[in-house]
Amino acid sequence: MTDALKRPTKTSRKRVRLAPQERQSLILDHTAEIVARDGVSTLSMDSISRQAGISKSLVYNYFPNVTDLLRQLLQRExxxxxxxxxxxxxxxxxxxxxxxxxxxxxxxxxxxxxxxxxxxxxxxxxxxxxxxxxxxxxxxxxxxxxxxxxxxxxxxxxxxxxxxxxxxxxxxxxxxxxxxxxxxxxxxxxxxxxxxxxxxxxxxxxxxxxxxxxxxxxxx
CATH class of the missing domain: 1.10.357.10 (Tetracycline Repressor, domain 2)
Known part of the structure; x- marks a missing residue:
């Protein structure tokens, strides 16, 4: 079988490596979207990680809890x-x-x-x-x-x-x-x-x- 007829293999999505400051900024951006759309009451580390497309543990690497994250978001504003x-x-x-x-x-x-x-x-x-x-x-x-x-x-x-x-x-x-x-x-x-x-x-x-x-x- 020639290479042209070979069934293409499924390629995995490449993970993008970001500088810590850029990653932190993106997490804040995604949190801002949730708060503006749904309010603060629905916010959790789980919802933030889902919105950002990253693991919850990675969010915790940058912010110890939701309150600290929101404080930093307000200060950034x-x-x-x-x-x-x-x-x-x-x-x-x-x-x-x-x-x-x-x-x-x-x-x-x-x-x-x-x-x-x-x-x-x-x-x-x-x-x-x-x-x-x-x-x-x-x-x-x-x-x-x-x-x-x-x-x-x-x-x-x-x-x-x-x-x-x-x-x-x-x-x-x-x-x-x-x-x-x-x-x-x-x-x-x-x-x-x-x-x-x-x-x-x-x-x-x-x-x-x-x-x-x-x-x-x-x-x-």
Missing amino acids: WRRLRRLQAEAAEKAETFEGLVRAVTHVYLKYIDERGLLIERLQAEPSVSAIHDPTEFGRDSAVDYLADIVADHFGLPTDIAKAATDISFGLPAAAGAYLLQRKMSRKELEDLTVTMILGTLNELKRDYTTRRQPIRRRRPQF
């Missing part, structure tokens, strides 16, 4: 969001452009990933941080406060307080967006207007209070 916001801020050419870019990125991310994030944060064992702006907040506030102080001519402490307080506005807009009570574009415009309006009013108030009193010499 916030790290990605902060990175995207930082990149958008670096590209902005005006202060209004910076506020709009950072707000746009935040609301877009919440629009696309908000259901996943909301379900993760609803689990007390997963997240001790119930305000998404808390993740990486200090460094972000310091960075933006320097810009606010320079742009509006405000003292550093006032600029930092105003920036820190304003940080909560996009988070509030994101929560509103998830309720689908207003379009993303309308919420973006509203949030940007509120932030800029507050800072401009603060500058005007601070400048007015510091102006010297102009006295006229009394007429006798």
Whole structure:
């Protein structure tokens, strides 16, 4: 019998070897799919291993339990969001452009990933941080406060307080967006207007209070 007539043998599927970091990332990706589709209650190491197409023991090699896995997934979501916001801020050419870019990125991310994030944060064992702006907040506030102080001519402490307080506005807009009570574009415009309006009013108030009193010499 010639080679051409030989019955082909069944070839086994080749196993793909991945770097540990890449494998860990893929496990998190598959977990995110389950949570977004079915919620957290149905999640188990078995369901994750089936979704990822790997053994349960391999999942345990990277994560000791489901809670740890979900915590790392939530932290990855916030790290990605902060990175995207930082990149958008670096590209902005005006202060209004910076506020709009950072707000746009935040609301877009919440629009696309908000259901996943909301379900993760609803689990007390997963997240001790119930305000998404808390993740990486200090460094972000310091960075933006320097810009606010320079742009509006405000003292550093006032600029930092105003920036820190304003940080909560996009988070509030994101929560509103998830309720689908207003379009993303309308919420973006509203949030940007509120932030800029507050800072401009603060500058005007601070400048007015510091102006010297102009006295006229009394007429006798």
